[in-house]
Amino acid sequence: MERFELEKELQEEIRRTVFGGTFIKIVQSVRRGGKTFRISMRPVTIGAESKFQAEMVDGGQVQVRNFDAAGAARGLEEIINQRGARELHLIATTGDLHVRVTKKGKVLVSRSAPMQREAPAQTHDRVKDLPLNRFESAAFLRVAGLTDGSGEIRASMRGKYDQVNKFLGEVCGIVSGGSDCTRQPLTVVDCGCGKAYLTLAMYGFLTGAMGFENVRVTGVDRREDVILAAREMAKRLDWQDRVEFVQKDIADFDIEKRPGENVMVTSLHACDTATDEALAKAVEWKAKWVLSAPCCQHELQKSLTGANANAVFAGLLRQAILRERLCDILTDTFRALIMRMAGYRTQVVEFVAPERTARNILLKCEAGLKPAQAQTVSEYLDLRNFWKVVPWLEERLATRIRPMLERFE
Numbered sequence: 001m002e003r004f005e006l007e008k009e010l011q012e013e014i015r016r017t018v019f020g021g022t023f024i025k026i027v028q029s030v031r032r033g034g035k036t037f038r039i040s041m042r043p044v045t046i047g048a049e050s051k052f053q054a055e056m057v058d059g060g061q062v063q064v065r066n067f068d069a070a071g072a073a074r075g076l077e078e079i080i081n082q083r084g085a086r087e088l089h090l091i092a093t094t095g096d097l098h099v100r101v102t103k104k105g106k107v108l109v110s111r112s113a114p115m116q117r118e119a120p121a122q123t124h125d126r127v128k129d130l131p132l133n134r135f136e137s138a139a140f141l142r143v144a145g146l147t148d149g150s151g152e153i154r155a156s157m158r159g160k161y162d163q164v165n166k167f168l169g170e171v172c173g174i175v176s177g178g179s180d181c182t183r184q185p186l187t188v189v190d191c192g193c194g195k196a197y198l199t200l201a202m203y204g205f206l207t208g209a210m211g212f213e214n215v216r217v218t219g220v221d222r223r224e225d226v227i228l229a230a231r232e233m234a235k236r237l238d239w240q241d242r243v244e245f246v247q248k249d250i251a252d253f254d255i256e257k258r259p260g261e262n263v264m265v266t267s268l269h270a271c272d273t274a275t276d277e278a279l280a281k282a283v284e285w286k287a288k289w290v291l292s293a294p295c296c297q298h299e300l301q302k303s304l305t306g307a308n309a310n311a312v313f314a315g316l317l318r319q320a321i322l323r324e325r326l327c328d329i330l331t332d333t334f335r336a337l338i339m340r341m342a343g344y345r346t347q348v349v350e351f352v353a354p355e356r357t358a359r360n361i362l363l364k365c366e367a368g369l370k371p372a373q374a375q376t377v378s379e380y381l382d383l384r385n386f387w388k389v390v391p392w393l394e395e396r397l398a399t400r401i402r403p404m405l406e407r408f409e
Helices: 008-018 069-080 138-143 155-174 179-183 197-208 224-236 273-284 299-304 311-317 320-341 374-387 392-396 398-406
Strands: 023-032 035-046 049-058 061-067 086-092 095-101 107-111 186-191 215-221 243-247 262-268 289-293 344-350 361-367
Touching: 008 023, 008 069, 008 086, 008 095, 023 069, 035 069, 035 197, 049 069, 061 069, 086 138, 138 197, 155 197, 155 262, 155 289, 155 361, 186 197, 186 273, 197 215, 197 224, 197 243, 197 262, 215 224, 224 243, 262 273, 273 289, 273 320, 273 361, 273 392, 299 320, 311 320, 320 344, 320 361, 320 374, 320 392, 320 398, 374 398, 392 398
Parallel strands: 186 215, 186 262, 215 243, 262 289
Antiparallel strands: 023 035, 023 086, 035 049, 049 061, 086 095, 095 107, 289 361, 344 361
């Protein structure tokens, strides 16, 4: 038997399953020149005809083709006879088969316990060009618990699946591509990583879809239970050498930048001033990109309702829900202006539909502006002085921000 070749019995098992009536889906991923090529095939019904639908993802480009049984058989032979390191996942109603071929040509085979499950409807849906479809995400989705045993998105996890897709889409929009960018070392720090859905998805997307060659990702959270669970997921995905998880407060965490390295800081619903701490760390680390979706924001409410509060808005501030929404808007406005003063082009966008989550604001920041521009500083001071407040992020970055303000006060 040649190196990388599957045993004859294993080849026959795959053929029997695909054409034996229990077949749900087959997926194979191959690394080519630092990028991932993925092909998957599943049975579909088009009109009254039974077909096989193949989806090919190569360098972020998605192609979909439909075949009859003969065409599917030829395609299956190409999958079986593929050479080189690869992973193959065969899903059937009776159980799953997973084949991993290492770089040295060793073939590792594992099978799920026997089961009896219903095959999903063989609908001919248009394949959506979602970020999680641009790389081989099946293993990540399974390990993270976003998909069930048949590879379908769990109904209870649909919101999180959409949220991660939208966040990755914003990453793709702000991070410049091209060989120069993707060859530079990149460190991503996910502040308040929680259950690590985004942390792990970021690594898969940046390496598998965007072609970054040297990426390390760190998830930071102060909760021991979520860090231990995240480490286990990274180990199951064999990503533990490139994705690490640290149990610390964001304020106590630091990085050592490599020569010529870019840094990206992300935070998805880090509560209250944890978002500010993530933004402050990004400024201190001179991060190139920052993407932050704030969560609850209580710090500003203490100032707005204190003795120095603007009396004109007493009627508004008396109502808790109105006060909360006002504080959300003001806090994110102050954050955006401070990031602009620090030298970041900053946009505030709605990154996911409101029905998915009420916390759907995203701050997108990219280094490149001249710091302390007069208009930005003036806008910030006017807003701050009108409301008679000192935002927490200003205090956190006082040594950098106060000298800018003093020139205009």
